[in-house]
Amino acid sequence: MIEFRDVGKRFADGTVGLEALSMTAREGEITVLVGPSGCGKTTSLRTVNRMVEPTSGAVYLDGRDVSRGDPADLRRGIGYVIQQAGLFPHRRVIDNVATVPVLKGLSRREARARAAEVLERVGLDGALAQRWPAQLSGGQQQRVGVARALAGDAPVLLMDEPFSAVDPVVRVELQDELLRLQADLGKTILFVTHDIDEAIRLGDRVAVLRVGGRLAQFAPPDELLAAPVDDFVSGFVGRDRGYRRLGFVPATALRLVDLPTRADANGDSPDSTDRAVPGEWTVLLDGSERPAAWLGPDGARHELGSVYVTDGDDAAADAAGTLRGALDAALSSPAGRGVAVDGAGRYRGGVDTDAVLALLDRSSPS
Amino acid sequence: MRAFGYDLDDLVVAHVLLALIPVILGLLIALPLGWWAHRSAGARRVLVPLSGALYTVPSLALIVFIPVILGTPILSPVNVGLTLTIYTVALLVRSVAEALDAVPENVTTAALAVGYRPSGLFFGVQLPLAVPVLTAGLRVASVSAFSLVTVGALVGIQSLGTLMTDGFQQDYTAMVVTGIVGSVLLAFLFDALWLALGRTLTPWSRARTGV
Numbered sequence: 001m002i003e004f005r006d007v008g009k010r011f012a013d014g015t016v017g018l019e020a021l022s023m024t025a026r027e028g029e030i031t032v033l034v035g036p037s038g039c040g041k042t043t044s045l046r047t048v049n050r051m052v053e054p055t056s057g058a059v060y061l062d063g064r065d066v067s068r069g070d071p072a073d074l075r076r077g078i079g080y081v082i083q084q085a086g087l088f089p090h091r092r093v094i095d096n097v098a099t100v101p102v103l104k105g106l107s108r109r110e111a112r113a114r115a116a117e118v119l120e121r122v123g124l125d126g127a128l129a130q131r132w133p134a135q136l137s138g139g140q141q142q143r144v145g146v147a148r149a150l151a152g153d154a155p156v157l158l159m160d161e162p163f164s165a166v167d168p169v170v171r172v173e174l175q176d177e178l179l180r181l182q183a184d185l186g187k188t189i190l191f192v193t194h195d196i197d198e199a200i201r202l203g204d205r206v207a208v209l210r211v212g213g214r215l216a217q218f219a220p221p222d223e224l225l226a227a228p229v230d231d232f233v234s235g236f237v238g239r240d241r242g243y244r245r246l247g248f249v250p251a252t253a254l255r256l257v258d259l260p261t262r263a264d265a266n267g268d269s270p271d272s273t274d275r276a277v278p279g280e281w282t283v284l285l286d287g288s289e290r291p292a293a294w295l296g297p298d299g300a301r302h303e304l305g306s307v308y309v310t311d312g313d314d315a316a317a318d319a320a321g322t323l324r325g326a327l328d329a330a331l332s333s334p335a336g337r338g339v340a341v342d343g344a345g346r347y348r349g350g351v352d353t354d355a356v357l358a359l360l361d362r363s364s365p366s
Numbered sequence: 367m368r369a370f371g372y373d374l375d376d377l378v379v380a381h382v383l384l385a386l387i388p389v390i391l392g393l394l395i396a397l398p399l400g401w402w403a404h405r406s407a408g409a410r411r412v413l414v415p416l417s418g419a420l421y422t423v424p425s426l427a428l429i430v431f432i433p434v435i436l437g438t439p440i441l442s443p444v445n446v447g448l449t450l451t452i453y454t455v456a457l458l459v460r461s462v463a464e465a466l467d468a469v470p471e472n473v474t475t476a477a478l479a480v481g482y483r484p485s486g487l488f489f490g491v492q493l494p495l496a497v498p499v500l501t502a503g504l505r506v507a508s509v510s511a512f513s514l515v516t517v518g519a520l521v522g523i524q525s526l527g528t529l530m531t532d533g534f535q536q537d538y539t540a541m542v543v544t545g546i547v548g549s550v551l552l553a554f555l556f557d558a559l560w561l562a563l564g565r566t567l568t569p570w571s572r573a574r575t576g577v
């Protein structure tokens with residue numbers, strides 16, 4: 001648990017980084033600090049491991065005032081992931097990851113064994129272990145950065161815009177990876193970002209900060225989307241928040257409908273007119289029951305559109321089992337009905353737009 | 367090997383020691399000074415111009431004045447060694463500061479954040495990463511020392527420069543040329559040595575494109 005009690009920071013030049021921040025990041029949760037630049041989010045993160053010393057107030061880590069004791073010892077007990085990874089260019093990947101175990105006094109051999117375990121855990125190929133950081137892609141470097149932070153086995157992780165320098169596709173991969181790791185490890189994570197979508201995707205609770213480190217709202221993401229406290233927060237949360245909130249509304253009550261299906265025998269045959277059901281859209285299934293395409297009433301193959309995943313077996317699969325996923329499947333399908341699959345991608349049924357809208361009607365916040 | 371009435375091996379050894387020891391000493395002195403200049407803008411404003419100014423003092427003047435100031439014997443090799451050490455420091459303070467400046471800030475921030483103490487940060491992260499820029503500075507200082515060492519011959523300190531001064535007095539061209547070629551070769555040799563050392567210490571710097 002990380003507790004900020006009236007933490008203030010006034011810099012030497014007189015600018016106020018933080019006024020008096022009070023908030024608590026709960027044990028085992030991802031707490032996201034989000035806000036415009038200059039809102040003091042990085043400053044507040046850095047007061048936790050004393051890269052910044054507050055000028056008033058104090059930070060407590062599991063009830064202990066962090067300002068007591070040696071800062072280097074404190075930092076070895078807190079994982080830290082920095083923007084653009086900040087890997088040591090002169091050390092091979094494995095030794096970058098082994099840094100904290102070595103600092104904590106493990107022998108190089110033990111530290112490397114530990115590092116190899118963690119590299120595997122973050123999904124990095126063992127062959128990369130002997131590379132230099134400059135030989136990795138941005139996404140790989142950031143994974144190594146996460147591995148380095150995990151290798152010390154710290155229960156607390158500070159992440160300072162760790163995914164902001166990679167392209168959007170890789171960013172989503174890294175976010176998924178983090179959620180997967182977190183499901184396993186249950187760390188107490190304080191995560192800084194300027195990207196509200198990232199905040200909503202990752203945070204168990206999200207703190208929206210105004211300039212000067214004033215807490216505008218601190219709430220779980222669905223609450224933030226449903227009920228922003230003021231214009232600043234709603235402006236920051238952005239457009240479509242009603243739609244985005246659907247990503248947090250479970251669609252367990254949604255009844256799937258039956259759709260005509262048939263085996264997709266020869267998908268590449270252009271001449272399948274004879275197999276079309278007049279006036280009907282049919283789902284073509286491959287050998288393992290996975291939907292491959294729509295067969296239109298015109299006899300032509302059509303794109304499936306986005307499919308609705310009913311059970312979030314993979315916790316990271318966005319919008320799995322939520323109204324947002326169901327609505328998106330219904331709206332993006334050429335057939336007017338969406339296709340639902342289970343966690344393994346097997347056909348489950350159809351999503352009827354009216355059924356989704358009826359559920360929506362019942363679930364909308366007063 | 368004897369030639370021109372001298373033992374050439376002795377001259378070469380004297381030449382190398384008289385140049386090499388000041389280069390190493392100068393580096394050891396310049397490291398903390400350069401670190402200070404890197405850390406503090408105030409220190410830099412004084413140290414960098416001051417070391418630049420030191421380099422403009424003529425070498426012969428230093429060699430002659432050091433015994434006056436320190437009371438060392440006028441024929442002591444220490445006078446030459448000290449002069450060359452001063453030049454090395456003058457050249458390297460700026461190099462060290464700039465080499466440390468060149469270490470990316472997010473790397474030093476990351477090092478502090480994972481729990482390095484200041485000494486570990488310097489020797490474990492900053493210094494290794496400063497090697498490429500530092501090597502460049504060291505090569506200049508080394509070539510400079512290997513050529514300036516010959517000036518000592520004017521006040522009777524033996525080196526390959528002795529062949530130049532004696533050869534000149536005896537109007538013996540081969541002797542002068544031997545001195546010149548020998549000192550140039552030694553300067554080249556040690557330049558190559560620093561280059562090789564720098565490359566050996568930085569295998570990572572050549573790995574950039576080798577994916």
